[in-house]
Amino acid sequence: MDELKKIAPELAKIKKENPFGTPDNYFDDFSARLQLRLEAEKKATVPRKIRFADILKPALGLAASFAIIFMLVYVPLKTFMPNERTEVSAVTDDYDEAGILDYIENIDESSFVSLLNEDENKDVFSDDDLTLYVSANFSDYEIYEKLENQ
């Protein structure tokens, strides 16, 4: 105290008292409030038992999601798409480009021409149509030459 008078005489003159107060019965209630908080913390920190289902739950959820998406997409497609479309697709899928080329190469020229003319032969031409076609596509010389050869 003497030391304080030397270094801080004005401070030493101030009466030492506690200027702070508390609510009524604060210290009487404190212990009970603390107990409540400790009980709450004890409950919060009790470790929960880990069950096998808890580990599987995320994986099962994911699998179920995929199954639902598959059902939502596949079933309507299967139900509403026409069967013919599916069959045609199946048949055309059997032929590839190389197979078609092999088939054309193996066929002889006369068979190929007759094949091409097969549909055309079914058409009915009149004499006038034929005359018009020949005069438009062949010169007189070519017609004469063809007739001489026969």
Place this chain on the structure above:
Amino acid sequence: MPDPDQHIIADLKDESKRDLAFHLLVKTYQERLYWHIRKMVLNHDDADDVLQNTFVKVWRSIDKFREESSLYTWLYRIATNESITFLNSKKRKSLIPLGEDNEYLMDNLTSDPYFEGDEIQMKLQQAITRLPEKQRLVFNMKYFDEMKYDDMAKILDTSVGALKASYHHAAKKVEEYIRNTD
């Protein structure tokens, strides 16, 4: 006559008596720790929070108490650390600019409905809020609590010489503020 703290410590280590011993410890030290904390944080609500945090920490750390220090020293150390942690956290959340730490404390002081001091007491408290944290702690423990330097050294883990120097500087600053402020 046996030391009552020894009895509490022995019962705290006994699982079957722990709850009752802890209740006794709270009843024994709640007021002393409250006033120590209150002088640091200034506001009653904050002091209540910090006091609860202190006892929760004590409850969780009972097994770590090695009796190398007295129960009283150990409790004061936890209360001091909790007070400093609380104030630092409040300052961070309040986004107070560096070097204006005392503004938060000043607001805490003036807004506290449980401040019952007169004008000169308010002036003294305002002078104390302007001190650096360590000096404020030392000043409060020496000036108000009249704690021995040896005990303070154990609680704050500092040498007696350093504590004396801190108190000397703090008292000079407080004196200067009281002299020069109307």
